[in-house]
Amino acid sequence: MLTPPKLSLYIHFPWCVQKCPYCDFNSHQLKSNLNETEYVDALLADLEQDLPLIWGRTINTIFMGGGTPSLFSAQAMQRLLSGIRALLAIRPDAEITMEVNPGSQEFDDLSAYRQAGINRLSFGVQSLDNNKLKVLGRIHDAKQAINAISKAQQAGFTNFNTDLMFALPDQTLSSARDDLNALMDLQPPHVSYYQLTLELNTLFAVKPPPGIPDEGVQQDMYFQGQEILSTAGYKQYEVSAYAGDNNPSEHNLNYWRFGDYLGIGAGAHSKITRGHNSEIIRLVKQKHPQMYLNNIREAKRVMEHKTLSSDDLIFEFLLNHLRLKETLPFDRFNKRTGLPSQQLKQLFTTLVPESWYQLSEHEITLSETGFLNSDLILQQLV
Numbered sequence: 001m002l003t004p005p006k007l008s009l010y011i012h013f014p015w016c017v018q019k020c021p022y023c024d025f026n027s028h029q030l031k032s033n034l035n036e037t038e039y040v041d042a043l044l045a046d047l048e049q050d051l052p053l054i055w056g057r058t059i060n061t062i063f064m065g066g067g068t069p070s071l072f073s074a075q076a077m078q079r080l081l082s083g084i085r086a087l088l089a090i091r092p093d094a095e096i097t098m099e100v101n102p103g104s105q106e107f108d109d110l111s112a113y114r115q116a117g118i119n120r121l122s123f124g125v126q127s128l129d130n131n132k133l134k135v136l137g138r139i140h141d142a143k144q145a146i147n148a149i150s151k152a153q154q155a156g157f158t159n160f161n162t163d164l165m166f167a168l169p170d171q172t173l174s175s176a177r178d179d180l181n182a183l184m185d186l187q188p189p190h191v192s193y194y195q196l197t198l199e200l201n202t203l204f205a206v207k208p209p210p211g212i213p214d215e216g217v218q219q220d221m222y223f224q225g226q227e228i229l230s231t232a233g234y235k236q237y238e239v240s241a242y243a244g245d246n247n248p249s250e251h252n253l254n255y256w257r258f259g260d261y262l263g264i265g266a267g268a269h270s271k272i273t274r275g276h277n278s279e280i281i282r283l284v285k286q287k288h289p290q291m292y293l294n295n296i297r298e299a300k301r302v303m304e305h306k307t308l309s310s311d312d313l314i315f316e317f318l319l320n321h322l323r324l325k326e327t328l329p330f331d332r333f334n335k336r337t338g339l340p341s342q343q344l345k346q347l348f349t350t351l352v353p354e355s356w357y358q359l360s361e362h363e364i365t366l367s368e369t370g371f372l373n374s375d376l377i378l379q380q381l382v
Contacts, residue, residue, distance in 0.1 A: 001275055001278050002273050002274075002278045002279075002280070002335075002338045003273075003335055004273040005254075005258070005273060005335070005336060006060045006254050006259045006260065007057045007059055007060060007259070007260045007262065008059065008061040008062070008063065008251050008254045008255075008261040008262075009059045009061070009062045009063075009084070009262050009263075009264070010063050010065065010261050010263040010264070010265075011062065011063070011064045011065070011080075011263075011265050011268070012026065012065055012067065012263065012264070012265030012267055012285075013039075013064060013065070013066040013067040013068065013069040013072060013265060014026055014027055014066065014067045014265065014267060014289045015028055015029070015067050015068065015071055015289070016028070016029060016067055016068045016071075016101070017030060017068065017071070017101070018137065018139050019137075019203075020138065021136070021137045021203035021204045021209075022136060022137075022196060022197075022198070022199065022202055022204045023199075023202060024199035024201055025066070025067070026067070026266060026267030026287050027066060027067045027068075028067075028289060030071065034072070036072055036073060036076040038293065039072075039289075039293070040072075040076055040079055040080045040083070042293050043264050043265055044080070044083040044087070045296050045297060046265065046285065046301065047083075047087055047262075047264050048087060049297070049301075050262055050264065050270070051087060053262065053270075053274070054088070054260075057088075058088075058089040058090065059084075059088060059089065059090045059091065059094060060091050060094055060095075060250070060254065061094055061095045061096070061097075061250050061254060062081075062084075062090070062096045062097070062251075063097045063251045064097065064099060064118075066099055067099075068099070068100075068101045069099050069100075070098060070099065070100045070101060070113075071101075074109070074112030074113045077098070077113060077116040077117075077118060078115070078116035078117070081096070081116055081117045095119065095120055095159075095249075095250045096117055096118050096119050096120065097120040097122055097249070097251060098113065098118045098120075098121055098122070099121075099122045100121050100122065100124065100152075101139070101140065102123055102124065102140040102144045102145040102147075102148040102149075103138065103139035103140030103144055109155075110151055110152050110155035110157065111156060113155075114155055114156055114157065119159060120157070120159045120160060120161070120249075121159075121161070122160065122161040122163070122192075123145065123148060123149060123161065123162045123163065123188075124138075125145045125149075125162045125163055125164055125183065126138055126163055126164065126165050127164065127165060127168065127179055128142040128145060128164075128179055128182040128183060129142065129175065129178075129179055130142055132169075132171065132179070135168065135169050135170075136168070136196075142182075146186065149186055149188065158189065159189055159190075159247065160188060160189060160190065161190040161191070161192055161249065162183060162186070162188040162190070162191055163192045163194070164183050164192070164193050164194075165193075165194060165195070166180075166193065166195055166196070166218075166222070166225060167195045167196045167212065167213050167217075167221055169209040169211040169212055170210075170211035171211075171213060171221075173217060173220055173224060176221045176224065176225070177224055180229070181228065184229075184232050187244075188244070189245065190241070190242070190243050190247055190248070191229060191234060191244075192240050192242075193225045193229065193240055195218060195222065196212075229242045236325055237324065237325050237326065238252070238324050238325065239374075255320060256320045256321060256323050256324050257321065257324070257332065257336075258316070258317045258320050258332075258336040259336075260272050260273050263283070263285065264285070265285065265292070266285060266287060266288065266292035266293075267284070267285060267286070267287035267292075268284075268285045269284050270282065278338055279307050279308075280307070280308045280313065280337075281305065281306065281307050281308070282304070282306045283302050283304065283305055284302070284303050285301055285302060285303065286300065286301055286302075286303050310337075310339060313337040313339060314337065314343065314344070314347070314381065315381050317337055318377070318378060318381065322366070322374035322377060322378065323374065325371060327363040327364065327365045328344075328363055328364040328366075329362060329363045330344065330345075330362055330363060331362070344364070345359065345364075347381070348364060351381075352380070353370075355367060355369060356369055356370030356377070
């Protein structure tokens with residue numbers, strides 16, 4: 001019988017002030033007044049109906065993503081988190097993260113969010129170059145981003161992430177370096193440094209912006225960023241995640257280690273281990289906000305329901321775990337998937353070049369080359 005792993009809660013807020021042209025997340029431009037009460041009611045109703053999936057389990061982390069969760073007031077977040085605590089157990093020291101758009105207007109009193117129970121923020125900075133921010137369709141400028149981070153620190157937030165992108169249109173190796181160094185001046189506790197990609201179903205995919213750096217320059221930017229962040233004292237623990245003071249995102253680590261998460265909100269995904277019948281299921285909620293609200297107490301609120309097959313489990317486990325710069329323990333593979341570790345060993349010895357990994361009795365360790373080519377490893381499994 002499968003033993004359920006740690007459980008996280010993901011809460012999706014689907015509205016933004018403006019849709020960014022590179023964004024492929026389930027986000028929608030807010031075109032009327034935000035009805036906080038209606039959406040919080042829906043989130044709690046969604047959670048209440050999902051409780052049978054997680055009876056007796058404790059929530060270890062909560063992540064509020066979007067969209068722009070910080071469009072919602074601290075009072076709405078207080079009501080939401082109080083309602084969640086009334087329905088299920090939350091670990092007393094749980095990491096509770098809210099994504100923040102520096103261009104929104106919620107920074108007059110960030111301490112109210114702390115009082116509501118939020119103890120970690122994630123800032124969508126993306127760049128500290130105003131010209132690049134305009135190209136990316138962001139509604140903030142560099143000064144607003146710096147001001148938002150300063151106000152968070154003044155409000156007592158000691159744990160927060162900052163997102164920064166590279167390989168932006170017309171960006172050079174030196175300007176990417178300057179952008180990252182400007183962020184280093186702010187001394188964020190955690191940095192997500194990732195490459196701009198042209199995702200399907202985005203405006204940039206339909207009409208790519210001119211001046212995207214070529215693949216060789218993109219690689220140089222990645223390695224340059226690694227060096228800058230390492231010199232500044234950050235430890236890379238995932239493809240795009242760097243932690244200062246050994247402070248990784250516990251919520252994201254749970255994803256990448258193939259832990260469980262329950263998702264509530266429009267378009268939210270869940271991955272749940274059902275130990276009593278040794279199966280792992282995936283759920284997806286209605287994506288369009290109004291469809292989600294209209295069907296919140298109907299079976300149609302769940303638009304997809306799937307039980308993962310053995311092949312699904314192997315692929316998804318590796319899809320997540322190969323992002324990490326840590327060993328891959330065989331006992332974790334066995335506990336998370338219920339499959340024998342021999343299947344994993346056979347895959348690597350058959351499909352993966354010997355120089356890309358090291359095999360021991362208890363684990364697999366990727367070489368630096370293997371880590372950089374994890375996408376190619378996954379392609380062998382498709």
